[in-house]
Amino acid sequence: MIHSIDNICFSQRQRLTFIESIAYWEGAVDRTRVSAAFKVSENHVTKDFRLYKEVFPGNLQYDESHRTYRPSRRFKPYIGRGSAEEYLSLLRSHVEQNTGNVVVPLLESIQADVTPQPKSILNIAILNAFTRAIAAGTGLNIQYQSMNSGKPRPRKIWPHALVFGGTRWHARAYDAERESWIDVVLQRVLTAKPVADLHPLTDIHDKEWETMVTIEVVPKRGLTSDQANVVAQEFGMIQKGDSWVWEVKLRECLAGYFIYLYRLDVKGDARRRIELKDPAIADKYLPPVN
Numbered sequence: 001m002i003h004s005i006d007n008i009c010f011s012q013r014q015r016l017t018f019i020e021s022i023a024y025w026e027g028a029v030d031r032t033r034v035s036a037a038f039k040v041s042e043n044h045v046t047k048d049f050r051l052y053k054e055v056f057p058g059n060l061q062y063d064e065s066h067r068t069y070r071p072s073r074r075f076k077p078y079i080g081r082g083s084a085e086e087y088l089s090l091l092r093s094h095v096e097q098n099t100g101n102v103v104v105p106l107l108e109s110i111q112a113d114v115t116p117q118p119k120s121i122l123n124i125a126i127l128n129a130f131t132r133a134i135a136a137g138t139g140l141n142i143q144y145q146s147m148n149s150g151k152p153r154p155r156k157i158w159p160h161a162l163v164f165g166g167t168r169w170h171a172r173a174y175d176a177e178r179e180s181w182i183d184v185v186l187q188r189v190l191t192a193k194p195v196a197d198l199h200p201l202t203d204i205h206d207k208e209w210e211t212m213v214t215i216e217v218v219p220k221r222g223l224t225s226d227q228a229n230v231v232a233q234e235f236g237m238i239q240k241g242d243s244w245v246w247e248v249k250l251r252e253c254l255a256g257y258f259i260y261l262y263r264l265d266v267k268g269d270a271r272r273r274i275e276l277k278d279p280a281i282a283d284k285y286l287p288p289v290n
Contacts, residue, residue: 005055005079014038015048017080018090023060023071025087030068052079120168120187129192130171134159139197140173143190152190158199159184161209165257172209172253174199181206183253208253215255215285216277217246217264223273231273245277255285 005016015038022029031045038045049069053060056078060069080086091112133140139158146153159173163183171184217235219228231237232244239245250258259265263272265282276282 005051008051011038012048012051013079015040015045016052017086019048019052019060019069020077020080021082021087021090023069024075024077024082028063028066028068028070118167122169122186123189126186126189126192129194130159130162130186130189133194134161134171137198139176139195139199141193141195142184144184145188145190156195157182157184160206163251163254165254166261172206174204174206176200181208181253206253209251211252212249213252213255213285215248215250215258215281217248217262217274218277219244220273220275227273235274246274252285255281259285 005013008016015034018037019029019034022033031042031049034040034045034048035042049060058072059075059078061072062068063070076082092114129140132138137158137160139156142155142157143152144155145151156176157171157173158176159171161172163170163172169186171186173182173184174180175182217237219231219237223231228244232246235246237244237246240247248258259276259282262274263269264274264276265286266272
């Protein structure tokens, strides 16, 4: 049954996922809603509904009096996950967007908002230089404004990956001067000129990128058991022995950014409801000033 949608295009899969998610979480979805969300004609959307009904018969029922589709009593998510995260991500994308390719007018029936995040100014030419260097395995001569220096300094680097640390993008790169792998914040790169040189030492691997580590986060000590239980739900913790634990598996080069993002290195923060199971790892993983 699912085989008939295996080869549909990405845009149509997005529309079908949208149809299923809105029907489930809000109880109804119609052609006008989908047409406005994806800027396609209602006739186009009619084909999407027809395909959905053919592939997943009986999952949605048409309400003729309101000209809308509703989930049937035996409804179950097929093309989407049906998870809370999936729907909430649609809400968040609506609030944050106007920069994305798909406008999702969800707030017609569900009011929502999010705390604004800084919109970093990233020079397109800089990002382009980095992505091309990564793809080709070549180097870059850059002018970089480090927080350790009052003025920009030249560096020759070989980037191999882009990383989002929770608030900004940076590149993992081999630095010729330091002869080691460093994090290069893209917004701090003032100029980037490609060089044809391949990495001089192909046998040197970025161990902090390749190594996966597990950080254990627990409800803050001193909370009552009832308080700890709801904190565990907030962060998706699992029961481990007689305590709740959020086991975060990530690349070693991201561990410090994770700790910094959740203020797990800050001592005496009365508002924080979580903490590291082993506080000593904060000093081990916090990224250096760069």
